[in-house]
Amino acid sequence: MSKKITIYDLAQMLNVSPATVSRSLNNHHSISDATKKRILEKAEEVGYRTNKFAANLSNQKSNTIGVIVPRLNSYFMSTVLAGIEQVANEVGYNLIISQSLESEEKEKINAKTLLDSGVDALLVSLANDSKDYKHFEHFTTRKIPLLFFDRVIDLPHCPTILIDNLSAGYEAGKHLIEQGCTNLMHISGNLKRKLYEDRYKGFKNALLEHQLEINDYTLIETDLDPKNIQSVIETITGSPKKIDGIFVASDNYAANCIKELKKAGIRVPQDIKVVGFNNDPVSEIISPNLTTINYPGHKMGVLAGESIIAHLKGSINLQSTNTILLRHQLITRESSSN
Amino acid sequence: MSKKITIYDLAQMLNVSPATVSRSLNNHHSISDATKKRILEKAEEVGYRTNKFAANLSNQKSNTIGVIVPRLNSYFMSTVLAGIEQVANEVGYNLIISQSLESEEKEKINAKTLLDSGVDALLVSLANDSKDYKHFEHFTTRKIPLLFFDRVIDLPHCPTILIDNLSAGYEAGKHLIEQGCTNLMHISGNLKRKLYEDRYKGFKNALLEHQLEINDYTLIETDLDPKNIQSVIETITGSPKKIDGIFVASDNYAANCIKELKKAGIRVPQDIKVVGFNNDPVSEIISPNLTTINYPGHKMGVLAGESIIAHLKGSINLQSTNTILLRHQLITRESSSN
DNA sequence: AATTTTTGTGCAATCGGTTGCATTATTAAA
DNA sequence: TTTAATAATGCAACCGATTGCACAAAAATT
Numbered sequence: 001m002s003k004k005i006t007i008y009d010l011a012q013m014l015n016v017s018p019a020t021v022s023r024s025l026n027n028h029h030s031i032s033d034a035t036k037k038r039i040l041e042k043a044e045e046v047g048y049r050t051n052k053f054a055a056n057l058s059n060q061k062s063n064t065i066g067v068i069v070p071r072l073n074s075y076f077m078s079t080v081l082a083g084i085e086q087v088a089n090e091v092g093y094n095l096i097i098s099q100s101l102e103s104e105e106k107e108k109i110n111a112k113t114l115l116d117s118g119v120d121a122l123l124v125s126l127a128n129d130s131k132d133y134k135h136f137e138h139f140t141t142r143k144i145p146l147l148f149f150d151r152v153i154d155l156p157h158c159p160t161i162l163i164d165n166l167s168a169g170y171e172a173g174k175h176l177i178e179q180g181c182t183n184l185m186h187i188s189g190n191l192k193r194k195l196y197e198d199r200y201k202g203f204k205n206a207l208l209e210h211q212l213e214i215n216d217y218t219l220i221e222t223d224l225d226p227k228n229i230q231s232v233i234e235t236i237t238g239s240p241k242k243i244d245g246i247f248v249a250s251d252n253y254a255a256n257c258i259k260e261l262k263k264a265g266i267r268v269p270q271d272i273k274v275v276g277f278n279n280d281p282v283s284e285i286i287s288p289n290l291t292t293i294n295y296p297g298h299k300m301g302v303l304a305g306e307s308i309i310a311h312l313k314g315s316i317n318l319q320s321t322n323t324i325l326l327r328h329q330l331i332t333r334e335s336s337s338n
Numbered sequence: 339m340s341k342k343i344t345i346y347d348l349a350q351m352l353n354v355s356p357a358t359v360s361r362s363l364n365n366h367h368s369i370s371d372a373t374k375k376r377i378l379e380k381a382e383e384v385g386y387r388t389n390k391f392a393a394n395l396s397n398q399k400s401n402t403i404g405v406i407v408p409r410l411n412s413y414f415m416s417t418v419l420a421g422i423e424q425v426a427n428e429v430g431y432n433l434i435i436s437q438s439l440e441s442e443e444k445e446k447i448n449a450k451t452l453l454d455s456g457v458d459a460l461l462v463s464l465a466n467d468s469k470d471y472k473h474f475e476h477f478t479t480r481k482i483p484l485l486f487f488d489r490v491i492d493l494p495h496c497p498t499i500l501i502d503n504l505s506a507g508y509e510a511g512k513h514l515i516e517q518g519c520t521n522l523m524h525i526s527g528n529l530k531r532k533l534y535e536d537r538y539k540g541f542k543n544a545l546l547e548h549q550l551e552i553n554d555y556t557l558i559e560t561d562l563d564p565k566n567i568q569s570v571i572e573t574i575t576g577s578p579k580k581i582d583g584i585f586v587a588s589d590n591y592a593a594n595c596i597k598e599l600k601k602a603g604i605r606v607p608q609d610i611k612v613v614g615f616n617n618d619p620v621s622e623i624i625s626p627n628l629t630t631i632n633y634p635g636h637k638m639g640v641l642a643g644e645s646i647i648a649h650l651k652g653s654i655n656l657q658s659t660n661t662i663l664l665r666h667q668l669i670t671r672e673s674s675s676n
Numbered sequence: 677a678a679t680t681t682t683t684g685t686g687c688a689a690t691c692g693g694t695t696g697c698a699t700t701a702t703t704a705a706a
Numbered sequence: 707t708t709t710a711a712t713a714a715t716g717c718a719a720c721c722g723a724t725t726g727c728a729c730a731a732a733a734a735t736t
Contacts, residue, residue, distance in 0.1 A: 004692095017717075022693060022694060023715090028695095032713075032715090035714080050693080051395070052455050052456050053691080054693040056391040057389070057691090057721050072419055072423065073416040073420040089436055089437070094434050094436070097419075106427075110427070117402075117432055142342070256623070259622070285593045285620055342722095344721090357687080357688095357724080357725075363723095364724085369685080370684060370685095373685085391723090393722080393723050396723050396725085397723085
């Protein structure tokens with residue numbers, strides 16, 4: 001029981017060849033039903049378990065998908081991962097998940113490790129400070145499908161899944177303006193990442209469209225880590241013209257902003273209206289409830305998983321599809337009402 | 339470039355044997371430095387990448403650790419996973435993560451898949467409805483180390499990492515009593531899981547110690563999913579004796595309770611005091627801030643990872659250590675003040 | 677100079693499945 | 707009844723790295 005049983009053992013027990021055993025286990029058509037049954041039953045009886053290493057070596061594939069994310073402990077990311085895992089699991093794919101912790105260096109190492117581990121495909125959401133993408137070339141040259149989601153770059157033959165951040169930013173800005181705000185601010189994530197750049201661009205477009213002033217206080221670039229929120233609050237309160245509308249690139253950060261603003265005696269939404277991003281659960285917990293852009297993380301994960309698996313199974317060719325845009329949606333709540 | 343290079347290719351290029359190449363790549367002592375250098379350089383030059391399948395097959399190990407969790411998109415769990423990933427990554431281990439989605443059936447399948455995938459160790463947090471643990475026996479019989487965290491069971495030779503839920507529950511109860519509550523309620527998760535059972539037991543002990551009544555309203559068992567919170571709120575408001583203190587087994591659920599209680603016109607903490615569990619970020623966002631039990635998820639992950647890796651490297655023997663208890667801590671905030 | 681050690685490499689088996697091709701048994705067609 | 711077609715199974719090479727053992731060359735010892 002404790003020593004592992006191979007197809008050779010089974011073959012010997014049943015007086016057939018290992019080839020027949022292998023074919024039976026894989027339900028190959030050229031084996032008679034009787035033999036198959038006999039072999040399957042014996043395999044079950046003696047607790048045979050296939051050795052994936054050997055099978056992988058032979059098949060040159062692992063039924064494994066690699067995932068690299070900046071960090072896995074954010075509501076959004078864990079939701080995406082949950083989606084990916086769910087679809088992958090259903091069709092028998094395993095997920096090797098690693099985090100770059102926002103470091104390009106780690107991202108490179110992780111990519112290499114996953115390459116060596118023989119993942120059949122790679123899903124990536126980029127680290128904030130990744131600037132060089134050579135580490136992904138190994139995958140493309142080896143024709144290992146590579147898909148970017150959320151924090152994406154445009155690489156030849158690599159599809160991307162994301163939302164239309166440009167118009168999401170625009171809608172957020174426009175909404176604040178329609179609510180009567182005239183002195184707007186955007187608290188952004190790292191602008192090296194296109195999604196943040198786009199959100200800001202869209203936001204700025206809304207301002208431009210309404211001839212609102214754009215100045216030094218229109219944009220604050222942060223790492224979206226609530227730890228360093230104090231300086232941001234100071235910037236807000238220190239603005240010469242009173243800020244009356246803020247669009248924050250993450251709900252979590254927005255919630256913390258509201259909390260700190262309240263502490264500073266600033267009322268939300270009366271003094272400042274706030275719009276967040278993602279529709280995290282926290283947006284409905286914070287008081288006032290947070291107006292936000294719904295960003296369907298789970299759906300994104302499911303889609304990423306399904307796309308890559310469909311590609312692996314050969315049913316679609318992802319290389320040609322370049323960008324999949326998910327629908328987003330402004331959800332208005334108390335934090336921007338008047 | 340695009341076709342993969344093996345040690346045989348390298349051997350041929352350099353007129354040495356594959357064995358020498360292999361040994362060089364693994365920095366075996368019996369190879370001269372000159373040869374090693376020559377081989378390493380060539381390997382680098384031609385972009386050699388080791389084939390893990392072959393290496394794993396030969397070594398009978400994968401440098402991979404399997405993880406099964408109920409779901410990966412909860413703040414607590416994703417934090418634990420982040421901790422595990424971090425330490426595993428640092429020492430070159432990969433993590434295959436799968437979720438049971440609270441289903442015993444899926445947990446079984448996942449365990450099987452991970453066994454087949456040849457993980458060197460398995461870390462598990464159990465699904466709520468798991469009742470049968472035979473699927474883990476394969477691991478123990480094959481001497482694959484198995485460690486449970488958070489939602490644990492006592493299996494021979496399997497260490498567990500958790501906090502002292504009994505005393506945490508007791509402290510939560512005692513705190514509410516000290517704040518003047520006399521009519522207490524506990525909103526629990528699935529009592530099949532020992533951690534929830536223990537939290538309730540501890541809580542009950544506090545009540546007993548202070549001669550407080552225990553009745554039908556003392557305990558509500560839920561799945562801790564905010565979706566079905568309404569019936570719980572109704573139970574609270576419908577209690578003949580007004581409930582004035584609630585201990586909730588998760589911060590997220592507690593936050594939602596507070597939100598709904600406020601909607602129902604019940605003031606927290608004036609009418610009802612609330613204590614949560616986990617010290618999620620949401621506990622500091624909700625107003626009033628939530629008194630809670632700090633449960634160090636990241637630390638738990640790090641510890642789980644470190645333990646299992648130390649065991650794999652042979653530096654410690656986990657089989658003998660049976661339980662690792664992490665320190666928890668009551669954090670008092672507004673939701674239970676008076 | 678002869679012998680023993682030490683060092684550095686190679687041979688070949690092994691890990692456990694997979695699969696193209698050959699072979700035999702069986703059934704259908706002529 | 708003979709021949710062609712079909713079905714079922716086995717042989718043996720292959721996937722790519724690892725490693726015990728043998729062996730030759732170089733260094734150390736007597």
